[in-house]
Every structure is written in C-alpha cells, then in structure tokens.
Amino acid sequence: MPAHHAYSDPEGLCADLALLDMLTAPTFIPAKSTFKRRDADLDPLLLATAAAYGPHVTRNHYAHDFFPAVSDPRAEGAYDWTQWRPSDSRPQQERRPRLKYVSRQAPRSQRIREGKLVDEDKENGQAKEVAGPLRCTDNLPLPRPKSPVATLSQHATQSQAGASSAPVPPLLEPKPELEVKCMARTRVPTPHGPVFLHLYHNNRDNKEHLAIVIDPAQYLEDSPLSIPSIRSRSLDAVWSENETEMDRITRGAYVGRLSQSSQIPSCPSDPQPTITTDSIPSPLVRIHSECFTGETIGSMRCDCGEQLDEAIRLISQPITLPASSPCAEPVTIPGRGAVIYLRQEGRGIGLLSKIRAYNLQDLGHDTVTANLMLGHGADERGYEIAAAILRDLGLGSDVAQGVRLLTNNPDKVQALEKEGIRIVERVPMVPRSWQHKQHQHDLHQDAPKYEVAIAQDEEKLPGATMIGGGAVYGEDLDKYLRTKVLRMGHMLPLMDESP
Numbered sequence: 001m002p003a004h005h006a007y008s009d010p011e012g013l014c015a016d017l018a019l020l021d022m023l024t025a026p027t028f029i030p031a032k033s034t035f036k037r038r039d040a041d042l043d044p045l046l047l048a049t050a051a052a053y054g055p056h057v058t059r060n061h062y063a064h065d066f067f068p069a070v071s072d073p074r075a076e077g078a079y080d081w082t083q084w085r086p087s088d089s090r091p092q093q094e095r096r097p098r099l100k101y102v103s104r105q106a107p108r109s110q111r112i113r114e115g116k117l118v119d120e121d122k123e124n125g126q127a128k129e130v131a132g133p134l135r136c137t138d139n140l141p142l143p144r145p146k147s148p149v150a151t152l153s154q155h156a157t158q159s160q161a162g163a164s165s166a167p168v169p170p171l172l173e174p175k176p177e178l179e180v181k182c183m184a185r186t187r188v189p190t191p192h193g194p195v196f197l198h199l200y201h202n203n204r205d206n207k208e209h210l211a212i213v214i215d216p217a218q219y220l221e222d223s224p225l226s227i228p229s230i231r232s233r234s235l236d237a238v239w240s241e242n243e244t245e246m247d248r249i250t251r252g253a254y255v256g257r258l259s260q261s262s263q264i265p266s267c268p269s270d271p272q273p274t275i276t277t278d279s280i281p282s283p284l285v286r287i288h289s290e291c292f293t294g295e296t297i298g299s300m301r302c303d304c305g306e307q308l309d310e311a312i313r314l315i316s317q318p319i320t321l322p323a324s325s326p327c328a329e330p331v332t333i334p335g336r337g338a339v340i341y342l343r344q345e346g347r348g349i350g351l352l353s354k355i356r357a358y359n360l361q362d363l364g365h366d367t368v369t370a371n372l373m374l375g376h377g378a379d380e381r382g383y384e385i386a387a388a389i390l391r392d393l394g395l396g397s398d399v400a401q402g403v404r405l406l407t408n409n410p411d412k413v414q415a416l417e418k419e420g421i422r423i424v425e426r427v428p429m430v431p432r433s434w435q436h437k438q439h440q441h442d443l444h445q446d447a448p449k450y451e452v453a454i455a456q457d458e459e460k461l462p463g464a465t466m467i468g469g470g471a472v473y474g475e476d477l478d479k480y481l482r483t484k485v486l487r488m489g490h491m492l493p494l495m496d497e498s499p
C-alpha cells in the first residue's frame, strides 16, 4: 500500500464512503450512480472490505485496528517519517483529511442475538442458522427473566466493595423462562390405531418438537369410565379475541372426531373428569429422540425405528381393568399415553456428526468414543422441553396420576424427575431381537439363529417407521446395544448374562 494514500480528492472520498455504505448496509442498497474509477495500487477500502469477509473479522471492525493508518496517520507503516518536522507548520486544513467512518451495523454479538446474522458452523465451515426461538404467528408471552445470574448493578456494587468480597459470577444473559405452545393438532391413522399428532413451538430452540398422543377414548361418545382426555392446554386456550370457531378447528382445538357432520371447537374451560378408580394405570409415556437413519431408511445400526413403533404399539394396547365385584364383568378401556418426539438427532449432536460417528464406528470405535472423538459429549440431549410438553398435556404433574415411562435410560428418568415429572414406574424397552433370542433360548437350546426366526415370524407385521412390526438385528445393532448397557448404564440385561 502506498505510504500516503491521500484523500485529498473529496470526490473520491465521497465515492469511497458511498461504496462503504453500500457494502455495510444491513440490507442491500443498489448504488445510485457508478463509482469513479481510481487507479490506486491497492485500494485500502476494497482491501478492508475483502478482509472483512474473512472468517474472523467482522465488517465493522476494520476501522479499529485492521488498517490503523486510516484513522491514525502515525501508525506503523502509514506515515512517511522522512517528511517529519519538529513542528508541522502547515495549516490544519492542508493536512490529510482523516477518514472517520462509523458503520451502521449493530455489533456482531447483537446481530447474532437478534437472529439477523448466521453464525459459522465451526465444524464444517458452513454458515448455519443461529438457533433462536421460533417466532411466527404464535403469541407466546414475552420471555420473562427468571433470576438473573448477576445484574449490572450487582457487579458495580461488588467490584466497589473490593477484592475481599465474594467472587462475582460472570455476567450471563438470563435464559427466558421456558414456554411451549401447541401450534396445531390433527388425527393420524396408524397401523396401531388413531393418534393425535401435536406440533409444538417453544422459546428455547428453533425446533418443531412433536407429541404423538394416543387417547382414542376421546372419540367415544359414551366412555365406560370417566377418564380425563389427554389434551393440550395451550392448544385449547383462546389465542385472540378475533379467533373464529373455524380458526380453532383448523388448528385442531376441537373435541371428538372431526368430520363434515361433527365440528365442535374445544373450550379452555372444558371440565376434565378426575380419575375415580385406582385400577386405571397411569398413562404410558415415551420420550423419543429423532433418528433419521433408524426411522426413515430402516438402519439396523440402532433400534430407534423399532423402538418408536414398539412404543406406539404398547401405548395403544387396550387395558383390561379387573372386575369391581365377583359378579361384574371386567372392563376394557382403550390404551392411553403419548410419545414425545424430540428433534435431538444423534443424541443431540445432529445428523452430520452422527454420520461421521458411524464411520469412526466402522473403524472399531463404539458410539460413545466416536462422539468424543468428534468433540461432542457422549449424550448432548436435554429434557426440559419434553417435561414442559408433558405438563402442557396434563401428564406427570403432581396432581395427576404420574406417568409410566418407557425407557432403559437412567438419565432420562433422572432428568424428567428433576423437571418435576412424577414417574410412577419405569417400563423397560427390550429390543425385539433380544426378546426373540430369549424366546428361542427358552424353547430349545439349539434354536435357529434368531435373525432367521425374526425374518420368518415378523416379516409381514405392519407398524410405524420403515421397520414396521419387524425387528432390527445384526452385528452393528448388538455392538450398539452393548455400548448402551456397558458404557451408558442402560438398565437392560445383556443377552449373554441373562439365564
């Protein structure tokens, strides 16, 4: 760069400023006129702009220190010291004008917070959307700060109090109190019977988590017992004064079975019967994490597809209640419960990392080590949103019956209990191939390989996901399940150790 890149030409200066304006404007503003051609060896403004597009420099930082010569003519390399005299006798206006440019962009951190900027995915160098709460047509209450970690005034007071005072916690932005809202609900017929699919938004992440509610008793006009329906409070709420009955029905806030002849919007105040008999078991609930490979393309590296189907099947099983007196008939009620389907692909590490982890597994590492080698935790999932969805559905609260949780994972039980969900029983999820193996073992010692038995027995069984009513099996799956038991503490007896 020439030592004296002078802005003695005011026309050139204006053109540069207009160009900078255009390049740093929050939205693209087409140039009003063409820019004057200048033949500097290296134009510092263009260099600065190019540099600002690099990975670690934001555009509004260029004037601070990247090209110090722009704002300070005495900075290193910027000033021709051979011209220096003890006192510069030239009048002020003859000196080189200093370029002062103030970007109109907010600081990068603020733009990221406001969701106007995409952050960089450190792992693959691609831009990714910054996670932020979903905002669209919903009317979630404004986030309320819980108890801030440390306020500015606390910081000021404590730092005045001197070094002996208690350590000041770092200034962190308080997380907004978690809110979930069921945006829509609809009936979906499945091989196991009808389910109500609920789609949730929340103010913590930008994922669309789901609840698959199994409660066909809601269709029955004369239910044998008064059992409370599993319904979303946020869905049944009135969202605005202007909401019409048709608006409510379209988003799924209706009762009974929707048809051309039955269109009854629900009411937030619809009375819910309380369970009067102890003999009705608590609803069966599964918290399931998304697994594209297992659920959609039938991967047999894991049992996720099978587990999703098995959970819906188990929850949909009719429940036979014991007869209340020797001469009374036993009563059968439809199955009740829900699968909360969390978008936490790959135990929270995402599909990209999970695919990479599979390659590491092919090299001989187990699922836990593969995650760690990629710089992730063994399990990065959280269950606050699942708990909030359960509460919204009236499941697992203290006043309600509590839930029976379908899982082998001790972390899930602990995390949900920490969130205040009452778990009255843990129901194990035994892999179907292990159930078969056990069955074959019980029948006779030299049973055929369980894979063959499974293929013959269950090939045609209908079910949810690509796996349907069948079972996944094979070497990959066995390794996966063993790692869950041996390294993640899953409560499942290993086949070779069971009788």
Ligand SMILES: Nc1nc2c(ncn2[C@@H]2O[C@H](COP(=O)(O)OP(=O)(O)OP(=O)(O)O)[C@@H](O)[C@H]2O)c(=O)[nH]1
Residues within 6 Å of the ligand: 287, 288, 289, 290, 291, 292, 301, 302, 304, 307, 344, 345, 346, 347, 348, 349, 354, 357, 358, 367, 371, 406, 407, 408, 409, 412, 429, 484, 490
């Ligand atoms: N990182 C990683 N994630 C996997 C792998 N295989 C499956 N997953 C993910 O593991 C999750 C499955 O977990 P869940 O079905 O909730 O079950 P769990 O927590 O293991 O325990 P259970 O409730 O006992 O089934 C899904 O998000 C899958 O995508 C793998 O090899 N690596």
